[in-house]
Amino acid sequence: MSLKQKIVAGLLKEPFSRYQLTTYDRSKPINMVVGSMYSVYKGWIHSDIETLNLLKKSDWEKYFEENSIDKILAEHVWEHLTPEEGKLAFKNCYTFLKSGGRLRVAVPDGYNPFEEYIDYVKPGGTGNGADDHKILYNYQLMSGFLQDIGFKVVPIEYYDEQGKFHKNPWNPEDGMIRRSADHDARNKDGKLVYTSLIIDAFKA
Known part of the structure; x- marks a missing residue:
């Protein structure tokens, strides 16, 4: 996306999000992207902090009933939270998801064995937006947070503590993660340059 396109998208982002949040068809499955930035996915409601603050239950209540959302997607959002x-944001997601509903969350992977990657994504790192990163997750840390709230956790893509990469099958229709093994253009010829820790969490 060019700079001009990003500027236009930024100007349209909030009214588009607010329109989606207030006009969606409640008789159909409710799929929502949080922290959507410039991403637009067909069949999904898009939100950012300007329209829905993950930490404010009152914001959720403006648009959704408890136990009503089928899927929530968050790509590189949680690392910006303490x-x-x-x-707290996980707890709000749990409250508003249906029983059996899915939260798909992706963040930079703290067990990635490559020093250049860690320097790029760590809090205060060299990467775009890393100056606002608050935490560097690994699959164990994030899984623990989610399980404490009541989620059933299924890691999808992640490095383990020995630096070995694991990848389980996943369907982009359940939530597209662009910064992933198969969908990031930086990964070429079988070489993984940029991946994310990706976890599916299901409400019991």
Whole structure:
């Protein structure tokens, strides 16, 4: 996306999000992207902090009933929250998801074995937006946060503590993660340059 396109998209982002949040068909499955930035996915409601603050239950209540959302997608959002804020945001997601509903969350992977990657994504790192990163998750840390709230956790893509990469099958229709093994253009010829820790969490 060019700079001009981003500027136009930024100007349209909030009214588009607010329109979607207030006019969606409640008789159909409710799929929502949080922290959507410039992403637009067909069949999904898009939100950002200007329209729905993850930490404010009152914001959720403006648009959704408890136990009503089928899927929530968050790509590179939770690393911008402190651990305490992250737990609260997970709790709000749990409250508003249906039983069996899915939260798909992706963040930079703290067990990635490559020093250049860690320097790029760590809090205060060299990467775009890393100056606002509050925490560097690994699959164990994030899984623990989610399980404490009541989620059933299924890691999808992640490095383990030995630096080995794991990848389980996942369907982009359940939530597209662009910064992933198969969908990031930086990954070429079988070489993984940029991946994310991706976890599916299901409400019991």
